[in-house]
Amino acid sequence: MKPLFVPSPQSIVQKFIDVWFNGYTGAPLWQHILISTARVFGAFLLACVIGIPLGLAMGMSPIMRGIFDPPIEIYRPVPPLAYLPLMIIWFGIGETSKVLLIFLSVFAPIALGARAGVRSAAIEQIHAAYSFGATRWQVMHHIILPSAMPEILTAMRIGIGFGWTTLVAAEMVAATKGIGYMVLSASQFLQTSTVIMGIFVIAAIAYAFDMLMRFLERRLVPWKGKM
Known part of the structure; x- marks a missing residue:
């Protein structure tokens, strides 16, 4: 295969080293990673803050x-x-439209996951808590939320995946830094090794976060899959 279409692994590693030390379009690789990560995780945290309470309320x-x-x-x-x-028309071409675009892709899975998690709470436990005089907030805190946590954590893992998927689309407009911008810019100049290198960087960050979420899942809901 021609290197233009499928570059060798050595050229991809060399491109990573080159971009890491020399940068891409005047910015070092760590800065591209930091900006993209801030956009994705900023939208992710916003989606969690709004989506989890809303999903529990919907449930x-x-x-x-x-x-x-x-x-x-x-x-x-x-x-x-x-x-x-629409994001560009309503919010311009700044950071707001990029973060909101990622937020919308992350919000739905998290909200629907929290809503579905409420159904995991046993109705017998809820009735027993009310019969002992528990308030609605106590039932939420001690019964419904722990029962919904496995579904919520799974929804968070799915949501962050959608966030990274949307990153490239979010950085299509008026972006000068970011991993998605780097991949799109390199594709326009047929720099296939840079495109594949950027894809691997996104995959590595997403995989690291997924491992973190699995670790938190084992710590927070050790009973998952054992009942």
Whole structure:
């Protein structure tokens, strides 16, 4: 195969070393990684702060589910590239539109995962807690939330994957730094080794976070899969 289409592993490693020390488009590789990571994890944390409480509320309240479930289910299948123009029109070409685009791709899996996790709580435990005088907040904190944690953590792992998938689309417009920008820019100049190197960098970061989430899962919900 011609190196233009499938570069050798040695050339990919050499390109990584070259970009690490010499940078790409005037910025070092660590800076591209840092900016992209900040965009993805900023959107991810925002999605967790909003999506988890909303998902729990949707799971516990038919009214909340009736209000928020239809719009989430409507926009969830729409690919991020479809509403990228709206993000640019409404929020400009700055960081806000990029973070919000990633946020929308992460938010739906987390909210729906939290909603589904509420169903894991045994109704007998909830009734028993109420019979002993527990308040609604105590039932939420001691029964529903621990029962929903496995589903929530799984949804977080899925959501961060969607976030990295959307990163390239988010960095298509007016971005001058970032891993997604680097991959797109290199593809326009047929720098295949840089494209593949960027893909491996994104995969390595995503895999490291997935391992962290699995570690937290073992620590926070050690009973998962044992009951």
